[in-house]
Amino acid sequence: MKASLALNHKDQIALFYDEPLNISPQWVSIDIDLGEIYVGGDDTESKTIKLDKVDPRIYQRVRSESRILLIQLDNTEKHEPVGSVFVPLMIAQKL
Numbered sequence: 001m002k003a004s005l006a007l008n009h010k011d012q013i014a015l016f017y018d019e020p021l022n023i024s025p026q027w028v029s030i031d032i033d034l035g036e037i038y039v040g041g042d043d044t045e046s047k048t049i050k051l052d053k054v055d056p057r058i059y060q061r062v063r064s065e066s067r068i069l070l071i072q073l074d075n076t077e078k079h080e081p082v083g084s085v086f087v088p089l090m091i092a093q094k095l
Contacts, residue, residue, distance in 0.1 A: 003015060003037070003049045005054050007058065008071070013062055013089070014071050017072055018079070020072065021041075026088075027040045027087050028068050029089075029092050030091055031092040032062070032091065032092070035051045035054065067086050069084055070086075070087060071084045
């Protein structure tokens with residue numbers, strides 16, 4: 001799965017991805033140190049997504065957010081949005 005963490009055209013933190021998650025997203029946790037995103041669904045369902053290099057400015061912005069917009073794109077050249085949903089966002093950090 002290809003995924004990018006970015007700001008959308010409305011200056012909102014968004015995760016763009018190109019394959020179905022096969023779960024109903026209820027929350028997202030980002031582990032900045034590992035560069036991973038965990039999408040939690042109903043009960044024990046979850047999906048882990050490894051991120052490529054992310055601009056440090058995006059990570060700084062993520063720290064101040066309480067929700068994230070998940071945007072699924074189709075798998076064509078145009079990468080048109082297929083669906084989107086806002087979910088609560090948590091940040092995992094070392095203690």
